[in-house]
Amino acid sequence: MEFLKELGIADKNLGTSTGSNWINTTGSVINSYSPVDGNLIGSVVETDKAGYEEVIQSAAAAFIEWRTWPAPKRGEIVRQIGEALRAKKSALGQLVSYEMGKSLQEGLGEVQEMIDICDFAVGLSRQLYGLSMHSERPGHRMYEQWHPLGIVGVISAFNFPVAVWAWNSMLAWVCGDVCIWKPSEKVPLCSIACQNIVNEVFTRNLVPEGVSTIVNGGRELGEWLASDTRIPLISATGSTRMGKAVGAAVGARLGKSILELGGNNAIIISSEADLDMALIGAVFGAVGTAGQRCTSTRRLIIHDSVYDAFRDKLVNAYNQLRIGDPLDQHNHVGPLIDRDAVRQYQESIEKCKQEGGNFIVEGGVLEGDGYESGCYVKPCIAEVKNHFAIVQHETFAPILYLIRYSNIDEAISFQNDVPQGLSSAIMTLNLREAEQFLSQAGSDCGIANVNIGTSGAEIGGAFGGEKETGGGRESGSDAWKAYMRRQTNTINYTHKLPLAQGIKFDI
Template sequence: MSLYIRVLPLVQSDKLLRMTAKAFKMDLKNLSFLHNKAYVNGEWVSAKSGKTFNVLNPATGELIGDVPDMDLQDVQVAIKAAHDAFPSWSSITAKERGILLRKWYDLMEKNAEEIAKIVTLEAGKPLAESKGEVAYGNSFVDWFAEEARRIHGEVLQSPIKSKEMVLIKQPIGVAALITPWNFPQAMITRKAGAALAAGCTCVIKPAEDTPFTALALCDLAAQAGIPKGVINVVTSDRPNAPTVGKELCESPLIAGLSFTGSTEVGKLLYQQCASGIKRVGLELGGNAPFIVFNSADIDKAVDGAIASKFRNCGQTCVSANRFLIQDGIFDKFVEKLKERMINLKLGNGIQSDVNQGPLINKAQVNKVEGIVKDAVDKGATVVCGGQRATEIGEQFYQPTLLTNIKTDMLCYLEEIFGPVAVCIKFSSEDEAVTISNCTKRGLAGYFYSNDVTQVWRVAKKMEVGMVGVNEGIISSAEAAFGGIKESGIGREGSHHGIEEFVYVKYICFGNLQ
């Protein structure tokens, strides 16, 4: 369980080291790559204002450390660094970029356990779950290291003998990447891996709740030999986030934006990017249905429900939000789900037996509590849970199972983003599909059925970008991740992920005869 990697001098404050050592009960000499500076143009830097903000452990409320609270001037410097680095980075061969990405991947694999501990420290995930995220996140750099050499063009059949026509793909330029707190490692690698493979340079704005993971990845990228200016990370607190985000959308030096977060913020960023007609990739909120038909294997469906709903304490964009259970198995499913839920162990993620961590911040706790209260006030039945788990910590909420759900309840209409499962009874396939699609969101959906004809029929009818059939965990580097309707634009992962960061150039050669 040693924690070792090269520590850059004058980057880590004694306070940061002490707080982290306390959290993991470790010797300071074994602590590594926790940086309390931003990373711009290959240097560890403070905000020009000198301001910082605190980052807290959501499980304990204790201070982890502080990082620069950067503003407009700081982000402009980072954008300029990425812009200056773009000509040289985009001009090296795809093979060379792939080799550097492979070195970055190898370092992240070598230090996967250490990265996972940082994720647990600032995001609150159980350590086993953080290790899973890191493996998942690393897989994108592995994938795109190889995809770099598969960015193919086309030779067209010219209609005129004296002309030859080809299409080539070129990197768009500087990519702004704004990433969320719920997957602080994987959401960076999923975006940056594709962008760097394509030949783009990056300015990354991590969530204010989870900046240390992003900074750790920069340390490893530098060790891998990725040149200065190619990857830049700017950190800012909530008050400065709108200004920083606006500049990442509107700067003439930025070619495109990739954002993962709420639909509301995504719409704002989309509007801001319109002024410069930027390339935009948006992975936004969901309201995932989880349908269980009478023909389903109930035990497998319950396994899938637990995996989909309670990963990261329900704080994932593809988390099951509405459980639609057919009337023939409704009671049996609810009872089995309850049995599994009451055995979930809440606590600090560094404890090996914990499988449910805290919600990320107090605002999220208040939101989940309000959604449950609204449901109860309107007649919902609390099968289990239904309250804060204050005996464990201020940001813990009991895994909660609700039935007798009505269409005017917030839990029916909104993405919960917490450990609350709502079970809705239905009678027919058409009714289930109608309920499933009665939302403006369309990210992921799940259903369980052993009827082969129903499987194909329902998968096609669900208005989502991704469908899990008899499966609750669907994400993979090889798959195209993304939604429809108000859940976003574009795809991440797979070979389609590269397309977000390249444009097609048509070249016509004339007078050849």
């Protein structure tokens, strides 16, 4: 495949990099099979302990120099990365689609997110502002400034194999940090491609070796990162179970963490919604990336008066979905990431039926021509109660739950009554309902939308959620502050030394 050659992906790849230097390690081999057709794309050698130590030492040495580069100069490097990504957008988008299984449009969209965050970070490099404050003591000046933390560990998930790394690394780099990236072992080749792109830019600009590093491996490698006192910040994206383990390990050493964990996202369909517009948001949110986004729509909370009409629209739309090769842009839905995900999908359907769920669009695994990988499933819809145990759980698959409500207070209560708190939405033309949904008594999620779905966040806003979603924030707004340490400074330019609070101390 031409896009593999363009991105420098070989049949066998080293998975450990201190930058432009790829390290031979003695780790096991990770084989990357495409969920699209089941074919082996390539292999990556895992990072062993010696390779990990070499990466850490390289990153620590690079930080000493990198932090002294002026932030706008670091921003210029990120600008060039954005240009390099523009040149490789088609190839990288195809790799994302083929290795992960999302549609080509979504693969290209993910690369566009990388480009967008580069643009954002370039501007940010001239806006790392601190505040100035008035001192209570005469002849004193107070202000705060922000300094880089050091090494940032980035643990990313399979469903966004490149964008989440970019959200973290581009901001961290303009802030003066260096990054160690541990991608999901399910999509390791995407990390090799990204490192190859970055290496070209860094080499051309004499960026210190170690500013961008990669380690590949499984759970044990993540544990090394989380427990390493030399890494002041860990940004981890994945399941709530994984996040609790990472958070506990980082917290035990008083490190900092950014946790982007599970979602159980709902759209409220009001009696005053534009049902045609709501249909687009609901269907894309539920079946986009085959339901494997942390912002995927899991629940539709629908008003009694429009329930039947909207249910019928959904069933009709689902009957028109085309499931197949995600690189074929005629298809709406690609495969799940692997057969383990298929098994979990089947188990979730069975649990839902056992609790009394009524499937109005049946699920199932697809077989035959074009489905040889065994990873293609049917998006399905079940009528349920919000308190069902399976509904309270995040199912990473295209299973959509329908729930009735009778008034807006009940709808918001249903929306909030799950352990997760990432994304939420309401479809309504009623201003009062919209404002109540966005108020202190409304959605308890980190993201709350009106008349758009739960999925598809823009990089300008801070991304993240509350409760079991972890509380972290990435990407836009002032999320950059998580990658830096705040320092308060007071300067006395007088000939006296008055103490704060009027304290007297005479010698």
